[in-house]
Amino acid sequence: MIQQIYPSTPHPFRYELNKDMHFAAAHYVPSEQAGDCAKLHGHTYFANVTIVGNELDESGFLVNFSLIKKLVHDRFDHSLLNGHAEFADEHNPERYPTTENVARTLCEMIQDHLNGMANKPRCVQVFLRETPTSYVVYRPAAGGVYGG
Ligand SMILES: Nc1nc2c(c(=O)[nH]1)N=C([C@H](O)[C@H](O)COP(=O)(O)OP(=O)(O)OP(=O)(O)O)CN2
Numbered sequence: 042m043i044q045q046i047y048p049s050t051p052h053p054f055r056y057e058l059n060k061d062m063h064f065a066a067a068h069y070v071p072s073e074q075a076g077d078c079a080k081l082h083g084h085t086y087f088a089n090v091t092i093v094g095n096e097l098d099e100s101g102f103l104v105n106f107s108l109i110k111k112l113v114h115d116r117f118d119h120s121l122l123n124g125h126a127e128f129a130d131e132h133n134p135e136r137y138p139t140t141e142n143v144a145r146t147l148c149e150m151i152q153d154h155l156n157g158m159a160n161k162p163r164c165v166q167v168f169l170r171e172t173p174t175s176y177v178v179y180r181p182a183a184g185g186v187y188g189g
């Protein structure tokens with residue numbers, strides 16, 4: 042069982058849901074400055090995704106926990122991150138599969154899906170751990186999340 046304390050983000054919504062998950066993936070950071078990270082290697086990533094909203098769906102869910110896992114796990118588990126379109130541009134540092142960019146991409150992917158739901162849940166935080174000693178927290182700009 043995964044048990045961990047995460048940083049929290051303040052928000053005005055009635056419900057907050059968190060989903061923990063793992064995925065195994067390989068990557069390299071295509072930058073001469075990246076040192077050993079420029080070499081192909083792998084991690085078991087750990088992600089915690091925070092979803093908020095005011096309304097539940099017809100199942101009484103803010104969003105089904107399993108959907109959040111499916112969006113991330115089905116796409117990235119046992120894959121080469123650099124092989125995904127989101128991370129394939131080796132000339133744009135915003136597209137390198139760093140922890141920062143992967144966390145932001147997960148949030149954006151999930152939000153794209155949530156935008157199609159009638160109860161309009163929002164992804165307000167992705168905590169992404171790459172190694173036992175390194176993690177990133179991504180939060181979309183407040184205007185983007187709360188501004189409708
Ligand atoms: N800001 C970032 N820095 C680094 C990233 C990153 O994504 N964003 N990535 C790496 C490497 O991919 C590496 O796999 C992880 O680095 P690091 O935490 O240094 O790994 P260690 O397990 O060796 O850490 P120790 O605490 O020294 O054991 C590097 N930097």
Ligand SMILES: [Zn+2]
Pocket residue numbers: 068078082083084171
């Ligand atoms: Zn790495």
